[in-house]
Each structure stands twice: as C-alpha cells, then as structure tokens.
Amino acid sequence: MASAIRFFKSKPLATVATGILVVIALASFLGPWLLPPSYAMTSPESFAPPSWRHPFGTDLLGRDMFYRVLSGGQISLIVGMAGALVSLVIGTAYGLVAGYMGGRIDNVMMRIVDVLYSVPRLIFILVCINAFYARLQGLAESLGFDWLVGSARIAILVLSLGVIEWLTLARIVRGQTLALKNRAFVTAAVALGQTTPVIMWRHILPNLIGVVLIYLTLTIPAVIIDESFLSFLGLGVQSPQTSWGSLLADGAGALNPLRIRWWLIVFPAGMMALTLLSLNLLGDALRDSTDPKALKHK
C-alpha cells in the first residue's frame, strides 16, 4: 500500500491515467443501467447532432450515442480484460517452460515465437473465429447452456485474442526465468530433490507475478485494439451488441462530404483513445518503476 502511494506520487501522469480509467470503467458498467431504457431503443430522430438530450448525438436508427458508446465500452473492456487473462496464462506457461528447460527445447520454442511474430496472426484468428464460432454455438445449444448461446461470439473472441497476444509476455517471462533459475534458492530446491514442475510452480512462478501483472496492463489495450479491429471489419462483435470498433465502423460508413456527422466518429474514437492512452501510460509507468535499467538513467 505504501509503495502504491509512493508510485502514484512519483508519477503524476500515471495517477491521472488511473483516474481516467476508473471513471471510464464506472461509466461503462453503470451508465447503461442508470440511463433511461428509452435511450437504447431506436427512435425517429435519426442522426441528431449533440444536444442536451443526446450529449453525443444519435445514430442512423436514432439510438442515443452516449448510451451506445458506454455499452460498447463495456464489451470492449470485458473482452480486453478477459482476453488479456487468457494470454497471461498461455504466455506465462510457455515462457516458464522454455526458460526453465533451456537448451534445445528453449531454442525450438523461441524460434516458434519468432516465426509467429512475423505471421499475420490476426488474419489467422479471423479464419479461426469463422471456423469455430458456429461449432461453439451448436455445442452450447446442445448442452443447454443458454447463457453461452448469446455470447458465443464474445467467448470465441476472448479465447482467440488471448491466443494471439501472448508472444511478448512469453519472451519476457522466459528472460526472467533464465535469470531466476540460477539463483541459490532454485539450486537448493533441486538439491532437496524437488521435481521440476514443483520448482516451476512453487519457486519460480511466485517470483514472476510482478512482471506478469505489469505486463497485463499493456496487454489489455492490445487486446482491445484487436477486438475493435475485428469488429470494425464486421467480423467481431455482432449487432445488437456493440463495441467501440463497430461504432467506429458505423461512423466511418456514415462519413460523407455533404453531411459531416462528426459525432459518430469523434465520441467513440475519443473514448477509446483515452482508454488506450491511459492503459499504456499506466503500464509504461509501472514497468519503468520496476525496471532497474530505466532507473539508472534518472
């Protein structure tokens, strides 16, 4: 707690970023509940510019943009956090095994990461989502998981985005593990005859948590960007659900030189930009505060 206070005192920008994130998250999760339900409905007021009644204007179907930006934020944030968690599990496990095993296994595993870096992963994920979405929905129906049927698309998104954003974390975890495995406490554990999985789980993993959690702050924006990328192309979150990406796609589609409907672009873009910037600012600040190399330059 004391160290948290010290951190925020020394990084005013990170404090502001955290404040913005808290406000956006609260608004996205509570806003759609608190606003009158009529805001979610279509109305005859198509493309109304911002006013007191509709602070962010309305869209083609006369829906309130303020409501839509908030509920879109809810989906984007949920997918971002859940996807980042999936990537955290994969990346940590992969990096831990590669780093601890070392030698040839490490070589092969890291070469795979190099190759995956230079393959257009999002393009593969698109093909994957397309391949597995209908299957998952069918599976959910046959098992009677009603809650999953509606959100099968989101579940698939979360899983697949987690599957592509783990590479950098795997590299970082591997590097940390390489440094840790030569420390005396690991040698002691080996000498005591503890098995490799136990050493990895009980001795190395707890020492990685700090790095992994810091990197989580930087993975969330990456996953949010991926999700919005897919939704922007109409291949991610599907109507009636919405996310920042699909709102931007609607806005970009409604752009034309005769009637400039700027509010359809500026509000979702601004909200998303603020979120991404704050997350990156916070993640960078956290990383710098624990990186001895960065401290040296101060």
Place this chain on the structure above:
Amino acid sequence: MIAFFLRRLVSAMAVLFCVVTITFLLIRIAPGSPFDAERKLPPAVEKQLMAKYNLDGSLWDQYRSYLGKLLRGDLGDSLKYRNRTVAEILGQTLPATMILGSAALLIAVTGGVVIGVTAAAGQHTWRDAVAMLIALAGISLPTFIIGPILVLIFGLWLKWLPVGGWGSLATLILPAVTLAIPYIAYVARLLRGSMIETLGQDFVRTARAKGLREYVVLYKHALRVAILPVVSYLGPLAANLLTGSIVVETIFNIPGAGGFFVNSILNRDGFLLGGVVIIYCALLVIFNLLVDCLYSVLDRRIRLDG
C-alpha cells in the same frame, strides 16, 4: 553466407507448408457450404458444383489435390466470383496493397528514425519528452481511430486531400500515413532506446573528438549501430502493416486484396480465402528472408553459420 541462406530458405518453406495446411484445415472445419445463398440451389446442381470444384472427395483427397495445384502455381478458382481464378483476383488487387504497404513502410521507418534520433540526442530535454509523448499516442491509437479522424480533418473540414479512391499520389497520402502512424511511434521508441545506449559508447566519443558535425555523428556513426533492433523489427512490422492495410483499404475504398479477404470470409469462399492468406504469408516469409540478409550485411559481427 550461402549455407545460411539455404537453411533459412528451407525453414521458410517449412513455415509456408504449415501455413498452407493450417489454412486448409481451418477452412474445411467451418460449417456451411460455399454455395449457401438466399435461394437454395437444387441438390443436383449443388452436387455438380461440389464435384466441379473438387469438394466432394475425402478431406485427404481434397488436401492432396490442393497441394498438387499449389505446387503447379495454381491457387484454384473463386467459389463466389464465378469464372475468375484466385490468381486473377489477386493479380488485380495485390498491386494496390503492395504500393500502400511499401509507402507506409517507408514513412514508418523514416519518420520513426528521425523522431527516435531527435529524442535520443536531446535526452531529458523537452524535445525528448514531446517526441515520446507523441510516440505513446501513436502506439495507443489504432488505424481505425486515426483513419476516420484524419479523413474528418484533412478530407472533410480542410478539404486538402481526397478522402478515398485510388490512382494518384494525392489519394495515397492519407491511407499511407494512417497505416504508418502507429509504427512510426514504435520505431521511434525502439530507436531511442538503442540510440541512447549507442551514444554512450567510445566510438561515438571518438567521432565527436574528431570534430565531426553532430548530425554526422548521429546519423552516420551512431545510427549504423543503433538501427539494428529496428531492422530486426522489420519482419513483425511488415506483418502488422499487411494486417492493418485491410482496415485502411476499407476506410479509403482502395481496390486492394484486403477487401477480398474480408468478403471471402463472409462468403465462405474457401479457395479465395486460402489464396489471400497463403500469398500474404509468402510475401512476409520472403520479406523476412531479405531482412535476415540485410541484418547480416549491416552487422558484420553476426556470424551466419550460427
């Protein structure tokens, strides 16, 4: 050098083979027939279509015939755009994608290098702080935010540049800049880091002691060493540009391969989808091979037999 190149070539072929196989499987896993439409085709017609495109055999048969065709350089026929082969479609659309991508690559690297060197040279000054803040913004903002905003400002309000279309230098500027901005930022950050490290080394002090002008020291002596991490980032950069160009092509109505990629997913046009993915990956694999060679030319310390 030749042995290194050959080894890389072999591993590149292996990667391509995996790409082909995985793509093929993923496309076949997807449920639904490519001939599903609002109007259901009579079963006999559908059967004939399946036979024509060789979709009625076992999975293994289909895979074998697909591989055989690929080896002969045949990407198959589009299932949606009847009477057009995948190669024809790609031949017409890839040039636009490549021009856009190359322009963006050039802008990203040049812009990133200038910003990164400026920031490193003025470390702890306002120039550094401003450059890094811009870089953070660039990294945080994806193309589908930057694109519509640039269109709004430069296309619709100021009316300086056309908002879409293709075929002249003016129509290339907005899309290429949109695509490049996040990577300008990324290159700048990467270069700033390695430049700061390089500037602390002895040979830079020697160069300064010789009385060379500052920009010669920075761009000729230090940059040559500091650029290496950027060179090794070129591979992932190209992959990201190719992915990003799908969005940019959509925003600016550019007749590139990206639009066909999205449509081929929506239409379950398996051969077209496979063709786009395979060509994209092949381009990247070739590009990475070139980057590896470039890297070894730039850094003589790297031994290629390793």
